[in-house]
Amino acid sequence: MLVTSRSYAEYEAMFDLKELPDSILDCCAGGASFTAEAAERGVDAIAADPAYELETPELVDSVRRSLPATSGIVDEHQGSFVWHWYGSPERKDQYRIEAADRFLQDVMAAPERYVAAGLPELPFGDRRFELVLCSHLLFTWSDKYDREWHEAALRELIRVSNSEVRIFPLVQQGAGDPIPWLPDLLASLEGVTTEIRKVPYEFQLGANEMLVITRS
Numbered sequence: 001m002l003v004t005s006r007s008y009a010e011y012e013a014m015f016d017l018k019e020l021p022d023s024i025l026d027c028c029a030g031g032a033s034f035t036a037e038a039a040e041r042g043v044d045a046i047a048a049d050p051a052y053e054l055e056t057p058e059l060v061d062s063v064r065r066s067l068p069a070t071s072g073i074v075d076e077h078q079g080s081f082v083w084h085w086y087g088s089p090e091r092k093d094q095y096r097i098e099a100a101d102r103f104l105q106d107v108m109a110a111p112e113r114y115v116a117a118g119l120p121e122l123p124f125g126d127r128r129f130e131l132v133l134c135s136h137l138l139f140t141w142s143d144k145y146d147r148e149w150h151e152a153a154l155r156e157l158i159r160v161s162n163s164e165v166r167i168f169p170l171v172q173q174g175a176g177d178p179i180p181w182l183p184d185l186l187a188s189l190e191g192v193t194t195e196i197r198k199v200p201y202e203f204q205l206g207a208n209e210m211l212v213i214t215r216s
């Protein structure tokens with residue numbers, strides 16, 4: 001799986017973020033710069049990803065390699081992507097390069113913000129974070145992780161959130177196929193309300209919705 005590096009601007013749009021709460025978990029954060037930039041804005045921000053177990057040179061290599069690899073996926077499925085949010089492939093690459101640089105600087109400067117951990121088991125207490133974000137793992141990699149794994153992962157994200165979990169996107173990587181078992185899975189969750197909400201971001205054609213899970 002690619003250790004991609006989306007920027008703060010991409011997160012802001014994918015999750016339709018307006019005001020940031022006091023504490024946020026980004027799980028699976030990969031090489032994204034969201035945690036670094038949220039921390040700069042005064043948020044208690046933590047990133048979790050199994051890739052943080054890698055030694056620094058391997059982590060740098062994985063993050064750097066994700067850019068051409070992502071472009072390869074986009075080239076393979078050209079008709080499945082739209083460019084109105086980014087403007088151009090060059091602008092997208094610029095976001096990702098800047099975000100990777102920002103992430104790599106922050107991992108060195110504040111390693112305590114980057115926790116090596118993987119779903120469906122996170123090393124955080126119940127209700128530890130006001131907001132939990134998950135970009136491009138659940139649902140998008142449902143060819144790799146099955147429905148059972150998704151259910152366990154969702155329950156774990158809910159457990160560590162005090163208020164909300166937001167997940168984007170809700171389609172599979174590549175061609176953007178829908179997830180047939182998503183409605184059933186959401187119906188099986190107790191003690192929460194779920195909403196599929198439109199966001200001001202689209203790259204995979206039709207992938208312009210996030211899942212918002214609110215704890216009651």
Ligand SMILES: C[S@@+](CC[C@H](N)C(=O)[O-])C[C@H]1O[C@@H](n2cnc3c(N)ncnc32)[C@H](O)[C@@H]1O
Nearest residue numbers: 003004005006028029030032051118119135136
């Ligand atoms: C496509 S990247 C997304 C990174 C970042 N959120 C972004 O939007 O650019 C997917 C990430 O999921 C991480 N990952 C893979 N399995 C995981 C698991 N079981 N729990 C948490 N993260 C996982 C990978 O290491 C990788 O960094």
